[in-house]
Amino acid sequence: MVQLSRICFRKYGNLLDNLRLYVRGGSGGMGLPRLGGQGGSGGDVWVVATKNTTLKKIKDKYPQKRFVGGAGANSSTRALKGERGKDKEILAPVGIAVTTDDGKIIGDLNTEGERLMVAKGGSGGTQYSAFEPSRGQAKHIRLDLKLIADLGLVGFPNAGKSSLLTALSNATPQIASYAFTTLRPEIGKVMYKDYKQISVADLPGLIEGAHINKGMGHKFLKHVERTKQLLFVVDVSGFQLASKTPFRSAFEAVQLLTKELELYKEELVSKPALLVVNKMDLPDAEDKLAELKEQLQNPDEFSDLLPDDMIPKNYMTFRHVLPVSASTGFGIEHLKSCIRQSLDEDAEMETKVIRQERLQALRSHLH
Numbered sequence: 001m002v003q004l005s006r007i008c009f010r011k012y013g014n015l016l017d018n019l020r021l022y023v024r025g026g027s028g029g030m031g032l033p034r035l036g037g038q039g040g041s042g043g044d045v046w047v048v049a050t051k052n053t054t055l056k057k058i059k060d061k062y063p064q065k066r067f068v069g070g071a072g073a074n075s076s077t078r079a080l081k082g083e084r085g086k087d088k089e090i091l092a093p094v095g096i097a098v099t100t101d102d103g104k105i106i107g108d109l110n111t112e113g114e115r116l117m118v119a120k121g122g123s124g125g126t127q128y129s130a131f132e133p134s135r136g137q138a139k140h141i142r143l144d145l146k147l148i149a150d151l152g153l154v155g156f157p158n159a160g161k162s163s164l165l166t167a168l169s170n171a172t173p174q175i176a177s178y179a180f181t182t183l184r185p186e187i188g189k190v191m192y193k194d195y196k197q198i199s200v201a202d203l204p205g206l207i208e209g210a211h212i213n214k215g216m217g218h219k220f221l222k223h224v225e226r227t228k229q230l231l232f233v234v235d236v237s238g239f240q241l242a243s244k245t246p247f248r249s250a251f252e253a254v255q256l257l258t259k260e261l262e263l264y265k266e267e268l269v270s271k272p273a274l275l276v277v278n279k280m281d282l283p284d285a286e287d288k289l290a291e292l293k294e295q296l297q298n299p300d301e302f303s304d305l306l307p308d309d310m311i312p313k314n315y316m317t318f319r320h321v322l323p324v325s326a327s328t329g330f331g332i333e334h335l336k337s338c339i340r341q342s343l344d345e346d347a348e349m350e351t352k353v354i355r356q357e358r359l360q361a362l363r364s365h366l367h
């Protein structure tokens, strides 16, 4: 089996599906003992679900990843009741779970405009606190993009995605319903001998031009973001969408799929991915597979068949290229074990990263 690359671990600096932030409510203002004045409360920190943003945008805009509410104003002779500190809003994507650093769920944000308070501001000083204000709550939180499945199938119509999902899952896939999506993908569960299950989503409707919202374009592409890894599916013999559209080889299909992802959101191309070459039971399939593998090793040499604007800036790196036949079952068991291996590798990597982050946080508390 050709293994083109094994380097693309879940990229924390690139395609982000979780983010750790420091949040602190603003401190309260001082009371005024002489006149019984009350300090203003500190501002709260909120996470607000917003369209068209990503975790990466938050990270790029706030590299320190610190969000602090405004301080409440001290009570003064001119304003006995000090003004309240300004609230701080973290604009986050729709469809995230917010948890504390140790994994306790603070809440979910599923629709645009929903808000969640993550750190309360301190109280202003009053006669009951000897006019001393209190500090705001301070903590680390995690924003996690809610995933719809471990794997997402990416392929043009007729590549055999539904057949593959059925072959993999040994069952009729279920249609899942998610609060934060309008389009409901079909989800199949793949069972392993040790009872571990992984979920695979058949994401319907990708056609050439999906990025300009042809077909179900954007809705489809939105789902691609919400899977851990991608499973590209191509027909070994290539495809033709309609009688008027050009015939595309399997290699061209891979590049067109990549381009659609790139045009929608460039980071998607850095997701871990496996390539399934389906319909290996068809005549000449072995020759075509050999040709495809060669083309994938030197994509630049073979991309001139595509229109310039359809050549991706970066080629997709596949951890495995796997010939299968969804019809006969050829290659399915091997595919299952490669999927498992690829997901396990990333899970291990992620655990290491989380441990490191916690250790660093602990160290910075001690210093």
Ligand SMILES: Nc1nc2c(ncn2[C@@H]2O[C@H](COP(=O)(O)OP(=O)(O)OP(=O)(O)O)[C@@H](O)[C@H]2O)c(=O)[nH]1
Pocket: 155, 156, 157, 158, 159, 160, 161, 162, 163, 164, 204, 205, 278, 279, 280, 281, 282, 324, 325, 326, 327, 328
């Ligand atoms: N010979 C052969 N035909 C296959 C194989 N897998 C799927 N097909 C056929 O290819 C056609 C398309 O298969 P689907 O599984 O519906 O493909 P799809 O990618 O889900 O298509 P859309 O639902 O249009 O997105 C069907 O006629 C299948 O019977 C295969 O391994 N070998």
